[in-house]
Amino acid sequence: MRPRPVLALPLLAAAVLFGSACAAPPPAAAPDAGLQSTLDARLRGDRSGACMAVGVVDMAPEGAPDPSPRVRRAYGCAEGDAARIGPDSAFEIGSISKTMTATLLAGLVLDGKARLDDPLSAYLPEGTPVPDFEGQPILLRHLVTHTSGLPVLPPIPVADAGDPYAAMRPDDLLQALGRVSLAQAPGSKFAYSNYASMLLSYAVARRAGTGLEALLDDRLFTPLGMEGAHVAHRPAGVVEAQGHMPNGQAVPAWHFDDALAGVGGVRATLDDMIRYAEAGLGAAPEPLASAMALTRQPIETASGRPIAMNWMRMQVDGRDVLAHEGGTGGFSSLIALDPARGRGVVVLSDTALTALGGLGGLGLHLVDEARPLPGPRTATPAPAALVDALVGDWQLEGGPALTLRRRGDGLEVQAPGQPAFEMGHDSAGDFYPLAFDALLSPTRTADGHHAFNWHQGGAVMPARRVDASAPTQPASKAPSAGALAEYAGRYPLAPTDMLLTVSVRDGVLQAQASGQGAFELSSAGKDVFTARAFGIEIRFERDAQGRVSGLALHQGGNVLRGGKQ
Structure with a gap:
């Protein structure tokens, strides 16, 4: 039996379906040398051991000869051998299913x-008790914008x-x-809810009068030629990829009731x-093209x-980009659409990377x-003083x-x-359990003492020391005004349209998000600053x-990134 993790949180990451088609996928084209070089630079030697399949689509401009x-x-793959995945591998795409x-x-x-302005109650069996707020009901538009107010998960015990x-x-x-x-x-209020998405999946299938897998196959997969996409019925010639934790350990596949699978139950190949x-960028037959638009x-x-x-929107160089990530127990995925540029990006990984x-x-x-381009996280010895x-x-x-x-030269x-x-230690300065997916990210308190944030299952939990025998540590030397000035600038945060402005005031680094008040940042290590009152950790690159x-910027299990302007 696998050791029980310190915490068990069954979250679909910031987390569809199915085809009954039986034809095998067509032969895959040769990998692109430039894209392969980029993937290798990101992945080679990464301590997660992950394998990835990546696709980039550039639509031809209007009027082009071809x-x-x-x-x-x-x-x-991180270890250089990509034999465990290939063109016929179907990955769990998790919450990308919500866009479908x-x-x-x-x-x-x-x-x-x-x-969209219909109440959810109209799509459920008569007599179903649906909560409201002072008479204001949950509408379908609230389900697809994660503003329903429903909790992230239903209040139901998790059997496994x-x-x-x-x-x-x-x-x-x-x-x-x-x-x-x-x-x-x-x-x-925006609050990501898998519970809301499961109810939407059920409501759509019930209103359509058919099973969700059959509905998606008929309305989406067959029209687009997504011959390897499925949930419960694997097409011939398709191989189910094996999922892993970021320690290389294989984990079980996830399964969903057909009516609820729209929350994250699809498996699909890279070509799917x-x-x-491509369809999301306009290359779909009608009436599907209008629905996707x-x-x-x-x-x-x-x-x-x-x-x-169910698409997150963000600004990239002034363009409106739509994106969604997915994550299950053993997989991570991403899709991004840049309609103005005509570019689509797909990344599928056979390893859960949410905590990373x-x-x-x-x-x-x-x-x-x-x-x-972020580099790989490689296993490195932990500094003895930090341990x-x-x-x-x-x-x-x-x-x-x-x-x-202390366990040898590291921690347990x-x-x-x-x-x-x-626990191991990596080049990003974090510790990680070798037996399950979590992350211990060291920080510094304002008085120079060490602390840490614990990342697991999409949650970030600050740690407070409770033992009286804590080692005495000298207060860390505050960065000079000149060192702080290096961080000052404007950082558009993706995947949102929020702008974070970092500045120095009275010798203190502070940050301010668009439309919000400024807050002070405390040094927590080289290029790391925290605002502990808000559960924020910022790592400068x-x-x-x-x-x-x-x-x-790490907060509440979410990671927002921004390049300096």
Whole structure:
């Protein structure tokens, strides 16, 4: 039996379906040398051991002699052997499935069978208790913009953390609605909800009067020639890729009830997703083209979050780019559409990389080459002084207590009632359990003492030292005014349209997001600053010349990246 992790959170990452077609995928084109070089630079030697399949589509400009899109593909593995994935490999694409469910809903809207302003209750069995807020109901538009107010997961016990959605049934979700109350009016606040997406999946299938797998096959996969896409019925010639944790350990596949699979149940090959990206850029037959175009239209909400129908929107060099990442227990995925440039990007990984920040950095570089390409995380020895400084007893905010002990030249971590787990250390300066997917990211407090944030399952939990025998540490030397000035600048944050302005005031580094107040940043190590009151950690990135070129902002399990202007 696999050791039980310190925390078990069954989240589809910031987390469809199925084809009944039986034809084998066509022979794959040769990998593109330039794209292969980029993938190798990102992946080779990465301590996750991940393999990735990457596709970039550039649509031909209108009036071009050859109207065919230019498609580049590459396959690679951290250890250099890409034999475990290939053109016939079907990956779990997780929450990218939500954009496909949105396409089905858009088709119902265009057919006059649904409206975004319809209440959710009209799509559920009569008598289903649906929560509201002071008489304001949950509408379909709230489900596709993650503003419903429903929790991230239904209040249902998870029978198997290794396959957390397999036992969930529609009746369970409907009954659980009676145990949910809304803290604010629907539409007023963005809060990512897999519960809402499962209800939308169920509502769409119920309104269409057919199973969701059959509906997606009929309305999406068959028209686009996505011959390897499926959930429960694997087409001939397609191989299910094996998922992994970022320690190389194989993990079980995830399964979904047919009616709920629109939340994240699809498996697809790279060529399937390339066809989906092409269709998202306009290369789809009618009426599917109109439905997909509707999903890309901006939807304004009181929350102010830039979003379309289950597509996250962000600004890249002044262009509106739509994107979505996905993650399951053993896979990570990303799709991005840049309609103004006519570019689509697909990244599929057979390894869960949520705790390591996902695929956003690579995806953003492929959308716009001016954005920095993140390098691999390689295993490195931990500094002895850092190991000694972290040894002791800690309490996670919203989580269990943890004990850190020295183990050889590194650390081990143990939660009450669980075994101790050995931890590795990587070139990004983070520790990680060798037995499961999590991350211990060291920080510095304002008085110079060491602390850390614990990343797992999409959550980030600051740790507070609770033992009285903490090692005495001298206060760290505050960066000079000249050193702080290097970080000052404007950073457009993706995948949002938010601008983060970093400046120095009275010898203190501060940051201010567009439309919000400024907050101070405390040095927590080289190029690392925190705003602990807000659960924010900012890691500045440097280019080959050592100049500050961008940053990654970590908060609440999300990672926003921005290049320095």
